[in-house]
Amino acid sequence: MALSGVEIFKHLPKTNCKKCGHPTCLAFAMKLAAKQASLDACPDASEDAKKLLGAAAAPPIRAITLGTGDKAVKVGDEICLFRHEKKFFNPSVFAVAIKDTEAGDAAAKKIEAVKTSEIDRVGQKLRVEAIAVIETAGDPAKFAGVVKQVVDGAPGVPIILVSKNPAVIEAGISHCADKKPLIYAATAENAEAMAKIAKEKKASLVVAADGLDALAELSEKVKGLGVEDLVLDSGARKAKDMIEQYTIIRRAAIKKGFKPLGYPIISFVGRDDALSEAAAAAVGVMKYASIIILNNVEKWKMLALLSLRQNIYTDPQVPMQVAQNVYKVGDAKESSPLMITTNFSLSYFIVRGEVENSKVPSWLAVMDNEGLSVLTAWAAGKFTASKIAQFITESGVEKNISHKELIIPGYVAILSGSLEEKLPGWKITVGPREANGLPTFLKARA
Amino acid sequence: MALTIPKETYSGKIYNVQLGSGAKAVTIGGASALPFLSFEGTFPNRPAVALEVADIAPDDWPETLKKAIGGVSANPVQWAKFCQEQGADIVALRLIGTHPDQQNKSPEEAAKVAADVAAAIDIPLVILGSGHAEKDTQVLQAVATATRGKNCAIGKAVEENYKTVAAAAMANDHKLIAMSQLDVNLAKQLNILLSQMGFDKERIIMDPMSSALGYGLEYTYSVMERIRQAALLQNDPMMQTPIVCDIGANVWKVKETMAPDAEAPEWGGLEDRARAWEVITASGMLAAGADLLIMRHPGAMAKTKELISELM
Ligand code: B12
Ligand code: SF4
Numbered sequence: 001m002a003l004s005g006v007e008i009f010k011h012l013p014k015t016n017c018k019k020c021g022h023p024t025c026l027a028f029a030m031k032l033a034a035k036q037a038s039l040d041a042c043p044d045a046s047e048d049a050k051k052l053l054g055a056a057a058a059p060p061i062r063a064i065t066l067g068t069g070d071k072a073v074k075v076g077d078e079i080c081l082f083r084h085e086k087k088f089f090n091p092s093v094f095a096v097a098i099k100d101t102e103a104g105d106a107a108a109k110k111i112e113a114v115k116t117s118e119i120d121r122v123g124q125k126l127r128v129e130a131i132a133v134i135e136t137a138g139d140p141a142k143f144a145g146v147v148k149q150v151v152d153g154a155p156g157v158p159i160i161l162v163s164k165n166p167a168v169i170e171a172g173i174s175h176c177a178d179k180k181p182l183i184y185a186a187t188a189e190n191a192e193a194m195a196k197i198a199k200e201k202k203a204s205l206v207v208a209a210d211g212l213d214a215l216a217e218l219s220e221k222v223k224g225l226g227v228e229d230l231v232l233d234s235g236a237r238k239a240k241d242m243i244e245q246y247t248i249i250r251r252a253a254i255k256k257g258f259k260p261l262g263y264p265i266i267s268f269v270g271r272d273d274a275l276s277e278a279a280a281a282a283v284g285v286m287k288y289a290s291i292i293i294l295n296n297v298e299k300w301k302m303l304a305l306l307s308l309r310q311n312i313y314t315d316p317q318v319p320m321q322v323a324q325n326v327y328k329v330g331d332a333k334e335s336s337p338l339m340i341t342t343n344f345s346l347s348y349f350i351v352r353g354e355v356e357n358s359k360v361p362s363w364l365a366v367m368d369n370e371g372l373s374v375l376t377a378w379a380a381g382k383f384t385a386s387k388i389a390q391f392i393t394e395s396g397v398e399k400n401i402s403h404k405e406l407i408i409p410g411y412v413a414i415l416s417g418s419l420e421e422k423l424p425g426w427k428i429t430v431g432p433r434e435a436n437g438l439p440t441f442l443k444a445r446a
Numbered sequence: 447m448a449l450t451i452p453k454e455t456y457s458g459k460i461y462n463v464q465l466g467s468g469a470k471a472v473t474i475g476g477a478s479a480l481p482f483l484s485f486e487g488t489f490p491n492r493p494a495v496a497l498e499v500a501d502i503a504p505d506d507w508p509e510t511l512k513k514a515i516g517g518v519s520a521n522p523v524q525w526a527k528f529c530q531e532q533g534a535d536i537v538a539l540r541l542i543g544t545h546p547d548q549q550n551k552s553p554e555e556a557a558k559v560a561a562d563v564a565a566a567i568d569i570p571l572v573i574l575g576s577g578h579a580e581k582d583t584q585v586l587q588a589v590a591t592a593t594r595g596k597n598c599a600i601g602k603a604v605e606e607n608y609k610t611v612a613a614a615a616m617a618n619d620h621k622l623i624a625m626s627q628l629d630v631n632l633a634k635q636l637n638i639l640l641s642q643m644g645f646d647k648e649r650i651i652m653d654p655m656s657s658a659l660g661y662g663l664e665y666t667y668s669v670m671e672r673i674r675q676a677a678l679l680q681n682d683p684m685m686q687t688p689i690v691c692d693i694g695a696n697v698w699k700v701k702e703t704m705a706p707d708a709e710a711p712e713w714g715g716l717e718d719r720a721r722a723w724e725v726i727t728a729s730g731m732l733a734a735g736a737d738l739l740i741m742r743h744p745g746a747m748a749k750t751k752e753l754i755s756e757l758m
Contacts, residue, residue, distance in 0.1 A: 082675075084668040119712055121660070216449045239756040243482045243733070251452040260447055278722055279753045282729040286667075299714030303702065304726040307660040311730075316668055346661065350701075373662075436701055 003053070003257070005033035011049035012042065019043055060254045062263050064204050064229050066093065066130060066291075067158025068180050073129045075231075075290035076264035081250055084316050091313045092285050094305065095130035095160055096297045097270060098150065100143045107146055111153040113297050119306060122320060122345045126306040128297045132184070133172060135163035140171035147172040151179075160184055160293070164208075166193035177201045182291070184208065184266070185233060186222050195225035204229035206266055211235065212248060216260035223260075230263045231291065239283045242267060246288040264290030274298055278305060285309050319371030320345035326397045327352070330361035334402035337362050337442065339431065340388060341409060342369040342377045350435045358439035360446045363401065367391045374409045385415050389422035407431045453486045454479070458681035460737070461648040462491065463621055463688050465536060466570025467597050472535050474651070474737040475688035480674060481735045482757045487678075492758050493732055495747050496536035496572055496740045497529035498694050501551065501559045502543035507742070508704045510720045514743050526563045532744040533751065538572040539563050540695075544585045545576035553588035561592040571598045572623070572740065574692075583610040590614040599623050599651055599690075608636065612645045623690055625653035628665050630672045637684045650687040651738065658696040659727040666691070670734035691731040694742030697724045721746045729753055 009029035020041040022028040031037035032053070039045050039053050063077035073093050080086045096114055098107045110131070117128040131150050135143045143163060150159060161172045162184040169183055181201075185208035186194035198205040205227050209215040215234050222230060236245045246265055252258035267289035271277035277294060278301045284292045285308050294301075314320055321343045329352060341351045343366050355362050367388065369377035377383035392406065404426045408415060410433030419428045432441050460475040472494050479487020503520045504512070518524040526537045539560060543551040564571050573589050575582030586600050587610065601623025603611040608624065615622040624640060626632035633654050641647045654669045670689060677685035697703055702713065703720035713719055724746035728739050732754065741747045 082668070082671050083664070084672055212451075213449055216447065220447065239753060240482060240484070240758065243757065244485055247480075247483060248451055248485070252449060256450075256452050258447070258449065258452075261449065275718070275722055275725060275749050276752060279725055279729050279749065280756070282726050283733060283753075283757075286730065286733045298718070299712065300719035300722055301714070303713050303719060304659060304722040307702075308663070308726055308730065311660065311664040312667070314664055316664065434699075436704075 003033060005030040008032050008049075008053065011046065011052055013044045013046070015044070017044070060257060060262050061250075062228070062230070063090070064182075064231060064264050064290075065180060066160075066182055066204065067156070068178070069156050071129070071156040071158065072180070073158060078250070078288075079254065081247075081254060083312060087315045087317070088313045090290070091309050092289055093129045093158075093291045094281075094297065094302070094309075095132045095158075095291060095293050096128060097132045097134050097162075097268075097293050097295055098146060099134045099136050100139070100146045101136055103142065103146045103149065107149055108153065110297070111150060114157060115154055117297060117299075117302055119303060121307060121310060122349050123322070124310060126310060128302060130158040130160060130291070132160035132162050132293050135165065135168045135172075138165065138168070140165075140168045143168045144171040144175060148175045151175050158182070160291070164190060166190055166197060169194065169197055173197065173201055173203065177203075180204065182206065182231060182266075186218065186227075188214070188218060191218065191222055192225065195222050195227045198227045198229075199225070204231060206231045206233050208233040209235065212245060212261070216258075219260045219263065231266050232261065232263050233266050233268075237268060239280050242269075242280070242283055242289065243287050246284075250288045266291040266293070268293045270295040274301060277301070281305055282308055286312055321368075321371035322348045322366060324368035324391075325366055326395050326400070327364045327366060328361075329355045329364050330359070332361040332363050332400075334400065336360075336401070337407060337445065338365060338397065338401055338403075338405065339363070339407040340365040340367060340392070342367055342372060342374050342383060344369070344371050344373045344377075347373050351438070354435040354438040355442065358442040360442040362442065363397065365392065365395060365397060365406075375411050378412050378415075383412065383415075385418035385422050388415070388419060392423060392426075405429055409433070410437070451485065454679065456487060456678040458678045458683075458686055460677060460686050460688055463599075463649065463651055463737075465572070465597055465599055465621060466568075468568065470569045471597070472570050477735075477737075478678070480678065481733060489758065491737075492754050493736055494535040494738050495728075495751055495754070496538040496738060497532065497534035497744060497747055498538045498540055498740055498742045499525045499529060499563065500543070501539065501541045501556065502549055504542075508698055508720065510703070510717055511698055511743055514745055522559050523562050523566045526567050529744070530567045530569050532747065534569065534744075534747060536570045536572055536738070537563065537567055538574060538740045540574045540576070541585055541589070542576050544581055545578050546581060548576065553584045556585045557588040557592035560589040564593045564596045564598070571596060572690075572738075573598050573600045574602060574623070577602070579604055579606040583607045586611050587614040590618040590620055593620070594618040597621070601625065601651075602653055603636075603640070605632075605636065608640060609643060612640055612643060615649075616645055621649050621651060623651050623653050624687075625655060628655045628657075628662075628669050630669055630676065633669070633673055634676075634682070634684045637687060641684070647684065647687060651690045652687045653690050653692060656691045656693045656696050656731070658693070658700050659723055659730065660702065661696065661700055663727060663730050667730055667734045670731070670736070674735040688737035689735055690738040690740065691728075691736045692740045693727050693731060694724065694740055697727050698742055721749070725749045725753070732757065
């Protein structure tokens, strides 16, 4: 978080010597606060001032990368508390927990679940990104065995090693040392030993403490031991504690520039009941958890959670949109039907998906409406008969098709009359209202 | 470096709005901080959950949902009792049968259903028209009179019909649900218009317009967060009404709550998927500040109430 001019002023020499080109130290401090000057201009600035300003320029929440290669994921580096203030940048990472007692078949099933977790939603590929191996048996060899099973079974998937026993971590990390794993966790009891492993292996490290004061103290201590890539666990497990503690952490980091809490948050939301687990994870997604550890990653659960994450992390200023174009769906020919929709990603992908389901090759004209849905665009006067007519005419689609029939969304049936006037020679057909009516509709015509 | 808990100073507070009467009355609102942040404010009332009942058999509801309701859905009175047994805080009766495109039922028929339902339950009642702005004026007028004394919430008052609907609520001592279209300024504007015609702002529940998970949830979410901030941080009296989210109607028409397993194998089992869709939508609205949720699936409601307990 940026410092105010007055705060910066306190750390300047206060001699008003003008060497920086400003009449007073205070004037210079104001320029610094506004980021219109650099501290280098003051030859007499103390080391203390340089450190302070350097720290203030660092992002309020440190960016941490889990894993390496094309499956690596970045978390942290957020700058606001509410998505409407700017946007949330680095989506929460979902990880499934595999206990060392699950070695063998149970672990294999979860590994498979992660590998097949990818879904395609509104043009984005979403998946469970990581795997956490959890020590429960106190047995380094057993733990290392599961780590190896994960590394071999899901190559490249980032790993979180969970044990408070340094010997166990040591054994596990031997199978993934070069893969930038995340170690869970340094506590007041084992901080030195864990920091040593993290430093040696260039791993990221969770600091775990009960309560925020203890957490801040511990993160400073671990940082002092030379580990910078830290992640926080305040011990919150109940939804209430998650919202409260994560809010305080995020606020302290972003609004107060409080460095000891300026790291991403890890959240363990495991519950016996799968739907309760999903609800707790949802709270984490909305309220600042960067890494969310689930007991299980059932497909239905992940569909809901990944959709929520996508919603929360979209840019509130710019709706997701696709390029204006006449798209070919399947092996469309001259005689294939022509439909129109708007360029809101959601509208486009839903409609396209249903046209694909119908197996009827088609042309899909997508008109630029600044990313608004069909009804919203219509209500905003951006999906009107004259604008559609102009788009169809200028698109050149007539060269690709041998007919002159345009199918419009059922919700804008009201446009059909005026469209026939604006597009002389064209037949306007009103399609179903909901896109899921398209397969039946298209098949009936084919 | 010691941590000082960064607290907000809130100058505003959400109005308390009571529905129903007697032992089962429900009060919503009252929050003096952003959702669930008890370290800097108080939350005298937990968010309430209403289960929806329709005045006609809901043929267009997905199978999973019909199954969860059981055999009572052809009879609104039985259905409302069922909701009460299931642990709903409130029953939300939607008079969808009055819509001209549905069965175009008369205001008198609607009034009778509403009165019968109100008599059959002792938890509070929310009564919603069909969403046809013009027809709703007559329907809600008749319904409001027929349920006088029950301290219901009636709605939805919208830009096109707010005067008549609000007058009906006012004349019969009901609370009012006022809906605007996903816009902070429009929400405020409607509350101002209602106040200007003499409707007590402390009897309004605002509906910022809901949307389902995956289908615009983020718009509702951010509009609500902004409304709550205006209410609490800027102390804007026109934003301090409790918020209702009418989520069931949005959730149970999207593909994720309908597509059979075979059609979408990569989406997991329909039963779990559909219920989760309503619960996760609810969780989003709760985090953004909902004081009242209108839901459809009894199991999803139960799970949502569990989450609310965990959040309080
Ligand atoms: C989210 C939303 C917004 C967002 C915009 C989101 C976006 N990027 O478009 C915001 C908040 C900005 C917004 C603003 C407005 N909105 Co708005 N909005 C909605 C909401 C809640 C969801 C829209 C949505 O995303 N739908 C999902 C997409 C996928 O739907 P779709 O594009 O229509 O596609 C479906 C079908 O049409 C069909 N389909 C699509 N293409 C095709 C093609 C063919 C050939 C076929 C057959 C079918 C088909 O398939 C899709 C799925 O079934 C709806 C209400 C609702 N629940 O539907 C209101 C709604 C669309 N909005 C409405 C209005 C009035 C407005 C505003 C004018 C109000 C205002 N606040 O001033 C503004 C106008 C915007 C502007 N810039 O001026 C009204 C429109 C009323 C009407 N019938 O005219 C609605 C219906 C709300 C209502 N009930 O009153 N809105
Ligand atoms: S150069 Fe440094 S000491 Fe001199 S006026 Fe500028 S800020 Fe002050």
